[in-house]
Amino acid sequence: MSVEKIMNKAKDQIEASFNSAIKNETEELGTILELINCYKIRSEDLCLNDQVSEIIYDLFSALYLSMSGLYRQSYISMRCVLEMGVSLMMFNDNEYSYELWLNNIEDIQWSKLNDYETGILSSKYLNLYLPEGNMEILIESIKHYYRECSEYVHGKHEYLLPFKDFKIQYSRENCKKSLKMCKDIIQALITLLVIRFVNKADDFYIIAEESKKKFEV
Numbered sequence: 001m002s003v004e005k006i007m008n009k010a011k012d013q014i015e016a017s018f019n020s021a022i023k024n025e026t027e028e029l030g031t032i033l034e035l036i037n038c039y040k041i042r043s044e045d046l047c048l049n050d051q052v053s054e055i056i057y058d059l060f061s062a063l064y065l066s067m068s069g070l071y072r073q074s075y076i077s078m079r080c081v082l083e084m085g086v087s088l089m090m091f092n093d094n095e096y097s098y099e100l101w102l103n104n105i106e107d108i109q110w111s112k113l114n115d116y117e118t119g120i121l122s123s124k125y126l127n128l129y130l131p132e133g134n135m136e137i138l139i140e141s142i143k144h145y146y147r148e149c150s151e152y153v154h155g156k157h158e159y160l161l162p163f164k165d166f167k168i169q170y171s172r173e174n175c176k177k178s179l180k181m182c183k184d185i186i187q188a189l190i191t192l193l194v195i196r197f198v199n200k201a202d203d204f205y206i207i208a209e210e211s212k213k214k215f216e217v
Helices: 003-024 026-046 050-065 073-095 095-102 136-153 159-163 172-196 205-214
Strands: none
Touching: 003 050, 003 095, 003 172, 026 050, 026 073, 026 172, 026 205, 050 073, 050 172, 073 095, 073 136, 073 172, 136 172, 172 205
């Protein structure tokens, strides 16, 4: 089989999966797109437009990959979203860390972000901005999302079993699962923004408040 035929076959499989996802997951996709729009507008407070654009790009990549039947790759994109989304909270408060990262002197370290004493994902930090908030569920949820996405990155056997034949094809179960992860991650990032910058009385107030309630903050 020629290269052209091989690639066209893969293209046809992706298109078939994409069309099935559009047909069966329209409502969930609509919700996720609304959440992405909410995050995009609310993240203007961070004044880190290039990095926010990168997050939005990775979110749409995750959606496209999930709808195309490339589920493992979707989780890899989602981990990038989560890592950068939490990092932007740190960069917003620490310009020195931002400049070190921007100039490729230091890398983003997840262990630093979720450090119990000094990390962004700590009650000590988050309660500075919302003293009465219970941050435990939010923090543990974000750590869980990161751990789950990382398992796909590292190719753990248990996590790859659902894709055992590794064909490019639509699976409603796998698609729903990956879309739910995408939705959960965006809601977590929106909640971090609400904690840091309060919930504003704008068109996204209800969406942001629902995200906050999801984690019982």
